[in-house]
Amino acid sequence: MHSMIITPKPDDPEVQTLTKEFESRGYKVKYFIPSTIKVKININQFQKQFEKLDPYGALVRGFGVAPTQKIFFRLDLLNAIEEYGMKLINSRESLEIASDKFLTSIYLEKHNIPTPRTIICENANDALDSFEELGRDIVLKPLFGSKGVGITRISDKGFAENVFYTLSQLHEVFYLQEFIEHPNRDIRIFVLGNEAIAGMYRVSDNWKTNIYAGARSEPLELSKELSNLAIKAANITKTEIAGVDIVESENGLQVLEVNSIPGFTALQKVTEINLAEEIVSYFLKNANI
Numbered sequence: 001m002h003s004m005i006i007t008p009k010p011d012d013p014e015v016q017t018l019t020k021e022f023e024s025r026g027y028k029v030k031y032f033i034p035s036t037i038k039v040k041i042n043i044n045q046f047q048k049q050f051e052k053l054d055p056y057g058a059l060v061r062g063f064g065v066a067p068t069q070k071i072f073f074r075l076d077l078l079n080a081i082e083e084y085g086m087k088l089i090n091s092r093e094s095l096e097i098a099s100d101k102f103l104t105s106i107y108l109e110k111h112n113i114p115t116p117r118t119i120i121c122e123n124a125n126d127a128l129d130s131f132e133e134l135g136r137d138i139v140l141k142p143l144f145g146s147k148g149v150g151i152t153r154i155s156d157k158g159f160a161e162n163v164f165y166t167l168s169q170l171h172e173v174f175y176l177q178e179f180i181e182h183p184n185r186d187i188r189i190f191v192l193g194n195e196a197i198a199g200m201y202r203v204s205d206n207w208k209t210n211i212y213a214g215a216r217s218e219p220l221e222l223s224k225e226l227s228n229l230a231i232k233a234a235n236i237t238k239t240e241i242a243g244v245d246i247v248e249s250e251n252g253l254q255v256l257e258v259n260s261i262p263g264f265t266a267l268q269k270v271t272e273i274n275l276a277e278e279i280v281s282y283f284l285k286n287a288n289i
Contacts, residue, residue: 002052003027003284006078006088008035008064014265014276015061021276025284034063034074047084057087057287059279060095062261071144087287090260094239098260101143101175104237111236113229114254116247117178124168127176131160134178141175153179153207180249185209186256187220189230190267190275191242192282196227198271217266225253233258240286241279 003022007015010031019029032049039046050056058081063074078092090098097103108115119130120143131138136157142150154160164174186209189199199222204215211217220226226246233255234242243262247254264275 001027001054002030003055004030004032004050004053004058005061006032006034006058006063007061008033009062012061014263017276018059018061018280021280025280032058034077035070037077039077039080046080050081050084050086053086055087055284055287056085057089057283059283060088060090060261063095089240089283089287090242091238091240094237094260097237098239098242098258099144101141101257102173104258107237108233108255108258111232113233113236114252116180116254116256119174119176121174121176122168124164124174127164127168127174128157128160130174130176131157131164134176137179139177139179141177143173143175151208151210155179179207180247180254182207182209182247182249185215185218185248187226187246187248188262188267189222189226189244189246190262190264191230191234191239191244192278193240193286194231194235196222196230197278198222198267198273198275199226199230200267200270202266211263211266217270219270229253229255241282 005015005018009015010033022029075092075096078088078095082088082092097107102120105115105118117134119134121127121130131154137155140152140154140163154163167174184206185201185203187199188202190197199220201218201220202209202211202215203218209215229246230244233244237258239258239260241262243259245256247256268275
């Protein structure tokens with residue numbers, strides 16, 4: 001039996017962990033690496049690379065960081081795969097929504113999920129006005145990206161002016177979010193379909209709580225409120241395998257982001273649940289649906 005993982009890096013430790021889980025069940029794993037794909041517009045040749053897959057689907061673990069045209073091409077590849085009847089988990093639509101902080105914010109707001117006040121614009125003057133509107137203490141985030149890379153807290157107007165006018169010369173989009181006071185920690189909930197599988201606190205020595213930026217994982221007991229909020233956020237962004245980031249504020253729980261390619265290494269350290277086993281089981285059960 002064969003299965004497929006879509007990934008920019010087959011040697012990624014988490015991809016290898018998932019591969020071993022597939023292999024333990026008798027599957028031989030094929031890797032679909034978007035940056036290496038050459039497409040000839042021929043139905044038979046395009047479909048040939050997906051022959052013998054059982055179930056007829058692929059587990060998506062990313063499509064790589066790239067300039068805009070390459071990102072569109074790689075998303076087009078996922079669209080084309082789905083057009084030929086393959087089930088992707090997560091789907092192309094999910095990746096488009098959850099990978100784009102603007103779209104994620106729109107979906108969260110539309111479905112009444114509590115989330116920090118957010119303003120997105122292209123003009124530096126609009127960004128400065130938004131800085132004032134959001135209380136002169138904001139977090140500037142790249143529209144696309146993960147692991148906390150490029151996230152900056154700004155609470156000084158002079159610094160804001162320098163940053164905004166510099167970025168405007170680089171034709172950047174401004175994604176501005178009010179800073180939420182929190183106890184230097186946030187919460188990551190791992191969701192599979194309609195179930196919250198596990199969660200952790202991400203605890204830091206400063207306001208930035210990404211594991212990649214130096215935060216540490218600590219055990220978390222899932223409450224019904226946390227589980228329901230995370231499941232709802234994942235569902236409305238059409239994300240079957242999700243990492244939902246939640247912050248505790250004086251106004252209650254607020255969703256920061258939904259990750260459609262969630263890492264699980266840090267979470268695995270503080271839970272007894274075998275996350276790779278759960279991911280592969282979910283994929284095999286749902287890829288044919």
